[in-house]
Amino acid sequence: MIEAWxxxxxxxxxxxxxxxxxxxxxxxxxGDDPEASPRWQQVRGSLFKGRALRDNVGDVIxxxxxxxxxxxxxxxxxxxxxxxxxxxxxxxxxxxxxxxxPSPISAIFTYTxxxxxxxxxxxxxxxxxxxxxxxxxxxxxxxxxxxxFVKAAGGCSAPxxxxxxxxxxxxxxxxxxxQGDAAPRAPVLAQLMISHPNDSGLVMDQxxxxxxxxxxxRRIDVSAGGRLxxxxxxxxxxxxxxxxxxxxxxxxxxxxxEAVVVDSNELxxxxxxAYRPSP
Amino acid sequence: MTAGGAARSARRxxxxxxxxxxxxxxxxALGCASSAADDAAATELAPGVFMVRGSGGTAxxxxxxxxxxxxxxxxxxxxxxxxxxxxxxxxRALLARIAQVTDKPVxxxxxxxxxxxxxxxxxxxxxxxxxxxxxxxxxxxxxxxxESCLKNLNRVLGSDAMAGTTMFVPDQVFEQTHTLARSGRxxxxxxxxxxxxxxxxxxxxxxxxxxxxxxxLDERRIPDVQDGDLAAWLDALARLRELPLRRIVPGHGGxxxxxxxxxxxxxxxxxxxxxxxxxxxxxxxxxxxxxANLPDFAAWDQYDTIHRRNASxxxxxxxxxxxxx
Numbered sequence: 245m246i247e248a249w250x251x252x253x254x255x256x257x258x259x260x261x262x263x264x265x266x267x268x269x270x271x272x273x274x275g276d277d278p279e280a281s282p283r284w285q286q287v288r289g290s291l292f293k294g295r296a297l298r299d300n301v302g303d304v305i306x307x308x309x310x311x312x313x314x315x316x317x318x319x320x321x322x323x324x325x326x327x328x329x330x331x332x333x334x335x336x337x338x339x340x341x342x343x344x345x346p347s348p349i350s351a352i353f354t355y356t357x358x359x360x361x362x363x364x365x366x367x368x369x370x371x372x373x374x375x376x377x378x379x380x381x382x383x384x385x386x387x388x389x390x391x392x393f394v395k396a397a398g399g400c401s402a403p404x405x406x407x408x409x410x411x412x413x414x415x416x417x418x419x420x421x422x423q424g425d426a427a428p429r430a431p432v433l434a435q436l437m438i439s440h441p442n443d444s445g446l447v448m449d450q451x452x453x454x455x456x457x458x459x460x461x462r463r464i465d466v467s468a469g470g471r472l473x474x475x476x477x478x479x480x481x482x483x484x485x486x487x488x489x490x491x492x493x494x495x496x497x498x499x500x501x502e503a504v505v506v507d508s509n510e511l512x513x514x515x516x517x518a519y520r521p522s523p
Numbered sequence: 524m525t526a527g528g529a530a531r532s533a534r535r536x537x538x539x540x541x542x543x544x545x546x547x548x549x550x551x552a553l554g555c556a557s558s559a560a561d562d563a564a565a566t567e568l569a570p571g572v573f574m575v576r577g578s579g580g581t582a583x584x585x586x587x588x589x590x591x592x593x594x595x596x597x598x599x600x601x602x603x604x605x606x607x608x609x610x611x612x613x614x615r616a617l618l619a620r621i622a623q624v625t626d627k628p629v630x631x632x633x634x635x636x637x638x639x640x641x642x643x644x645x646x647x648x649x650x651x652x653x654x655x656x657x658x659x660x661x662x663x664x665x666x667x668x669x670e671s672c673l674k675n676l677n678r679v680l681g682s683d684a685m686a687g688t689t690m691f692v693p694d695q696v697f698e699q700t701h702t703l704a705r706s707g708r709x710x711x712x713x714x715x716x717x718x719x720x721x722x723x724x725x726x727x728x729x730x731x732x733x734x735x736x737x738x739x740l741d742e743r744r745i746p747d748v749q750d751g752d753l754a755a756w757l758d759a760l761a762r763l764r765e766l767p768l769r770r771i772v773p774g775h776g777g778x779x780x781x782x783x784x785x786x787x788x789x790x791x792x793x794x795x796x797x798x799x800x801x802x803x804x805x806x807x808x809x810x811x812x813x814x815a816n817l818p819d820f821a822a823w824d825q826y827d828t829i830h831r832r833n834a835s836x837x838x839x840x841x842x843x844x845x846x847x848x
Contacts, residue, residue, distance in 0.1 A: 308809060314832040318839065320809035365807045419846045423805040433805070437846050451666045485843065489807055 278375050278391045283343040291339065291349070297379070297387045302326070304388035305338065305362075307378040313396030318367045318483045323378045323390070325362040328431060329355065335362035337381045342481055344374035346446055350481035358471040360431025360493040367483040369444070370396040408456075414439040416513035420501055431491040436466065436503050438487070438513070444480035461486050463506040468492045468519075469499035494519060563589065565620040566778070569731030571597040571708070574772045575620055577640065579744060579824050582609065588680045589613050591640035594735055594772050595621050596728050598706030601630035605726050605735045605772075607644030607655070609676065611687030614644025618651065629653050630705040633712065634693070635737025636723040637664045638747075639672045641774070643688050654694040658714060661722030662696050664750070702729075715739075718759035720750035725763060732769030739763065742776025742783045744824035746790065748833045753795055760788050775824065793817050794830075798837040802845070811838040 278284065278299075288297075298304070308322040325335055340351040345368075355362040362380070370376075373396070379389045416439065423433040438461060445458030460480040466473050473492035492501065498520040505513040565573040574594040582588035588609035595604045595617075602621055608614050621629060632648040634641060634657040642665065645655045657665075670690055677685045703710045711727040719738040726735040739759060740746070748756075764784050771779050794817065801814050815834030820826060 310809075310812075314812055314835045318808075318835065320807065320811075320835075322807070322809045365809055367808060414847070417846060419848075421845075437842065439846060450668060450670050451663070485846075487808075487842075 278377075278393075281343045281375055283348050284341070284375065284377070287341055287343070287348050292379070292387060295387055297389055299389050300391055301388065302390070304335070304382060305378055305380045305390050307376065307390035307392050309376050309392040309394050311393070311395060313370060313394055316370050316396040319370050319394065319396055320365065320367050321376065322365045323353075323363065323380075325380070328361055329357050329359050331357060334383050335380045336383055338362060338364070339377075339379045340366075340368075341377040341379065342368060342370060342374055343377070344372040345369070345481050346371065346444070347479050347481060350479050352477040354475040354477075356472050358468060358473045358493050358495070359491055360473075361491040363489075363491055364474075365489040367487055368481045369483055370394055370481075372397055408441075411439075411441045416440065416505070416507075416511060418503060418505065418513060418515035420503060420515055420517035422501065422517065422519050428494055428496075431493055432519075434466075434490055434492055434501060436464070436488045436490075436515075437485065438464075438505055439485055440505075440507065442480060442482055442484045442486060446480075459507060459509055461505055461507050464488065465504045466490070466492070466501065468494060468501050469496045471495070563616070563620075565595075565624060567624075568770045568772070568778055569728070569733050572728050572731050572733045573597070573620075573624060574778055575617060576777065577775060579775050581825070581828065582640065582676065582679055584680055584684065587613065587684045588640060588676060591638065591775055592772055593617055593641070593644075595629075596706060596708060596710055596726075597625050597627060598708030598710075600707035601628050601705060603703060603706045603708075603710055604629055604632040604648065604653070606635055606641040606737070607632050607648055609640045610643055610680070610685050611646040611650075611689075612684065614647025617644060618647060631656055631695075631703065633657070633703075633724075633726060634661065635726065635735065636720050636774070637661050637669065637750075638738065638774075639669070639676055641737070642669065643673065643676065643685075645691055645693075646687055646689050649691055655691065656695040656697065657693045658722030658724055659696040659698050660717070661720070661724075662693050664721050666692065713763075715759035715762055716755055717752050718756040719746065723750075727766060732767050733772065734763065734766060734768055734770070735772045736763065736774060738774050740771065740773045740784060740787055741824075742771075742773040742779045743786075743822070744773075744775045745820065745826055745829040745833065746787055747829050748791070748794070748836055753791055753837070757788055757791055760784050760791075790817070790820050790823075793819070794833055794837055795841075798834060799841055802838060802841050808835060808838055808842075811835050 303326055306324045313319040323338055334357060335355055338353045341348050342350050350368055353364050374394055375391055376394050377389055377391050379387055381387055419437045421435045440461050442460040443456045443458055448455050458480060461478050464476040474490050501517045501519055503515045563575050565575050567573050574592060577589050577591040578586040580586060580590055582590055593606035593608055595602050602625060608617050632645060632653050632655045634655060648655055673690060700714050701712055703712060709729040711729060713725045713727055723738040725737055725739050764781055768781055771783060773779055773783060797815055797817060801811060806814055811834045812831035
């Protein structure tokens with residue numbers, strides 16, 4: 245599945261690059277017509293060809309993104325489900341698309357009933373003014389989209405030259421947090437922080453004129469008490485030090501939350517956190 | 524530009540001095556937008572110590588990006604320029620201000636810190652053969668990112684305002700606090716470690732007690748914490764306060780006194796405390812800018828922009844500290 249997705253992603257990168265600047269840029273300044281985005285039409289054709297898509301109805305998911313980003317390298321994105329995960333109705337998967345990024349398909353989040361809520365908060369890089377989209381697929385196979393236009397662009401906000409040695413020393417260090425008391429059978433908010441440069445391979449060091457090779461987190465699996473609660477296929481649009489806030493349902497008296505992270509160099513990192521639901 | 528346009532422009536940049544507004548009113552018929560920036564006057568704060576005030580606000584065509592302060596100190600044998608402005612044209616305007624006051628030669632241009640509005644006028648000083656001096660760490664920071672800053676400025680201000688402006692490397696770098704005597708006047712360059720930014724320095728004129736605070740201090744403007752280390756910055760402000768200060772030229776805003784140091788220290792600690800509280804309460808990064816309101820500073824320049832970014836930056840730093848606890 246991962247391989248299939250990766251090759252599709254590569255195809256998209258090249259497809260997007262082949263689009264001429266004129267068409268792609270003509271609609272950049274305006275957030276008026278999300279359907280006119282040529283990158284989106286291309287992504288849609290690739291991922292959801294021929295399928296109906298409920299657009300911005302707001303009864304399945306909502307998307308929060310700043311209209312103007314404080315920092316283009318770390319733009320917070322929040323996708324919220326409008327209902328809890330129940331056998332009769334739940335969200336199976338959510339695609340996060342950033343139309344005008346070099347690789348538009350930024351993340352694919354897969355949820356289970358043990359997720360409790362199919363919410364996610366993460367942080368992304370945004371290269372140009374762009375539409376951001378979250379597309380949820382519910383268990384009945386319907387697609388539901390929420391769209392936001394974000395004004396963000398790289399500029400003078402680049403931090404002082406990153407210390408590559410320091411980043412290497414902490415590579416793969418992780419922390420899991422559970423917010424508040426975990427009550428059994430009710431969704432609990434958790435957070436996963438990963439120390440990782442998430443290099444895109446597209447950034448030139450101005451001082452050395454060298455490109456830093458791509459090295460980014462590509463897959464995260466989180467389980468609670470051995471049950472999968474979240475899988476994420478990720479791309480280099482995710483900001484450095486990837487950070488996910490998500491829900492899970494503690495089902496046992498006590499259990500272990502476990503995160504397994506694999507990056508594009510096939511390095512594997514693991515972190516666990518014991519939790520004990522309050523009675 | 525119409526009179527209404529001039530007034531709106533003045534309100535937009537909040538900190539514009541009354542003198543500049545008056546100059547605009549007089550200069551309306553001549554086209555204020557192009558002449559206002561060139562006409563920023565040199566104010567003598569103490570004998571031989573001059574400030575040229577920037578407009579405040581953010582870089583935009585109406586202010587030609589000349590938002591930061593600069594100044595110069597006239598000694599017996601020459602002049603030391605402090606910060607060089609935003610562009611080649613701005614640098615030339617600053618040199619013209621110096622020439623109106625004295626015919627002594629400009630010996631040196633000292634750049635206090637690496638923000639575009641203090642750096643890129645260096646092209647004009649370079650053209651005159653005036654050596655450009657900055658801290659070694661500031662020079663590294665400039666090399667690592669200022670090419671992007673310059674592209675950004677060209678995009679925002681236009682190629683006319685930025686004509687002749689180029690990247691450069693300084694002629695002289697230094698690492699420690701030292702006294703410059705080349706103007707025939709003792710001018711102390713003070714480096715207090717990585718505070719508001721790597722290689723940020725303040726400049727103290729011993730004879731008059733005037734301090735050019737550079738990136739370390741803004742007056743009634745939200746300081747940008749992007750390059751700063753908050754704890755070290757607060758220490759540095761406390762150490763500047765120990766100097767026999769009479770007047771202070773901040774990086775942005777009007778000439779001021781130690782009260783501005785205290786106000787900025789309150790802002791920096793208030794920001795740190797607020798973001799730590801939010802993080803501990805479980806707020807996400809998405810909530811940080813809205814939840815970070817600090818009403819005591821809401822009237823400061825750039826509260827709606829830099830403060831919101833500061834909130835996110837400090838939140839992320841504190842969160843990262845959690846990761847390694």
